[in-house]
Amino acid sequence: MRIQHRTTFLAQGVLMLLAFLILTSLAMASTGFSAYVVEHKTKRVLYEHSADEPRYPASITKVMTLYLVFEDLKKKKINLKTPVKFSAYAASTEPSKLGVKAGDSISMKLAIDALIVKSANDVAVAVAETLAGSEKEFVKRMNQKAKQLGMHNTTFRNPHGLFHAEQVTTARDLATLGIAIYEHFPKYYDYFSTETVSYGGITHKSHNQITKTFPGADGLKTGYIRKSGSNLLSSAKKGRKRVFAVVLGGRNTKERDGIMESLLTESFAPVRQYRQQIDYAVVMDQTVLFTPRKGVNSDKTVLRDVKSKTPKFEPSPQIKLAAKPQSNPAPTKQQIAKRQELLTGDAVQVGAFTHYQDAQNQARLTERRTGINRISIVHEGGLYKVWLTGFSNTEAHSTCELLKSYRSSCFVVRNPSVN
Structure with a gap:
C-alpha cells in the first residue's frame, strides 16, 4: 500500500502549513x-x-x-x-x-x-x-x-x-x-x-x-x-x-489544476545525476536519507547498511542496496554536524512507499511547494518512508494533529538517537 500526504514545519508558522495543505493535500x-x-x-x-x-x-x-x-x-x-x-x-x-x-x-x-x-x-x-x-x-x-x-x-x-x-x-x-x-x-x-x-x-x-x-x-x-x-x-x-x-x-478547479501542473512539471523534469555524495556515520536504523536543496541541480542521497559502521553509496534514483558495504573514511566534523542538525528531534511520517522513486517524488514536491529541505526518506521494514524531521516531541504531535484535522494521515516517529 502506498500512502502520500504533504505538510510543513510548525516552526515555520501555522499559516504556511495551512497554505501548503490547501495547495497540495486537497x-x-x-x-x-x-x-x-x-x-x-x-x-x-x-x-x-x-x-x-x-x-x-x-x-x-x-x-x-x-x-x-x-x-x-x-x-x-x-x-x-x-x-x-x-x-x-x-x-x-x-x-x-x-x-x-x-x-x-x-x-x-x-x-x-x-x-x-x-x-x-x-x-x-x-x-x-x-x-x-x-x-x-x-x-x-x-x-x-x-x-x-x-x-x-x-x-x-x-x-x-x-x-x-x-x-x-x-x-x-x-x-x-x-x-x-x-x-x-x-x-x-x-x-x-x-x-x-x-x-x-x-x-x-x-x-x-x-x-x-x-x-x-x-x-x-x-x-x-x-x-x-x-x-x-x-x-x-x-x-x-x-x-x-x-x-x-x-477542492476546486484552481487547486486541482495546480496539482496537475506540478505533477506534469515533475514528470518531464530531466533525470538528475548525483553530483555529490554525503557521508554520514550510522546512528539509526535508516538506509536512505534524501535532502533536496533549492537551486541545486542534484539530489543528495546516502545509503547506509544498518548492520555496518561504514556507509555505502549508489548514485542512482533507482536505488538498490549493495551486497556488501564499501569502505569509506570517517565522517568529518562538518558532516557529523550536518547529520545532527538533520536528525535531531522527532519526526512526522507523512508517506510510505514500496518504491524509492515514489518517495522521492513526494520529497521533491514537498520541497518545491514549501522551500523546506529538512525532508528525509528512510528505508525501513521494506518501505521508503517520508519523514518531516527536526521537531520536539510536542511540536511533532501538534503538527500531526493539525494534519489529521485536514484528513491527512500521519503519526509521530520517535528518534532512536534521542533519549
Missing part, C-alpha cells in the same frame, strides 16, 4: 483524493497516491462514452454526419447540457464537441440512445468495454457522470482509459483539444484550462460533481515523452 471530496501519473511508452508509474481507491468519475465518464463513439466511427457503423436525435428523456437530463429540445437532432460531430467542451449531459444520453437504442443498453456496453480495457475497479451506471452511488472508478483505471483512447483512435484524439463549441447562438468554452496553461498538454477531460470534487484526466507530450495524469477529488 483533502477532500467525500470519497477522498487520488493522483496518478504514468509514462505512455514504458507504462512506468511516475507518481501515485491512492491510485486504486474508489472515486466518483463525474464527467470523465464521458471519455468512455466518446471511446464507444470513436469505436463505432472506426467500424463505420456511424459517421460524423449521423443525426443524434433527442428523446424527451435525453432532453430532460440535468445540467450541464447543450439544451437541445426533445425531437430535435444534432450531428455526431457536434455531439462529440459538446461532450468534450460543454460536457453536456443531455448529449451523452442522446448519444447513448443513438448508438445502443437505450441508455441501459449503452451502459452495459460501457462496462463490457471497461473490462476489456483492464479497468477492473470501474463500474458505470450512466453515460454522463451525474452522481450514482455505484458509479465508481480509480485514478489508475482512468489513466488506462486515457491511454486506450489515445492508442486506439489517433484519428480522433485531437478532438480533446477543442476549445469551443457553438449551438443555438451560444458559444461555449472548454473547462479544461491545462491545455492552455501547460505547454504540451493536449487533452483529455475535466469532471465535477459535489460528491467527487474537481477531477481531471490529462495527457501531455514533450519531445518523445508522453505522460497521462489523473487528479481526483480536488
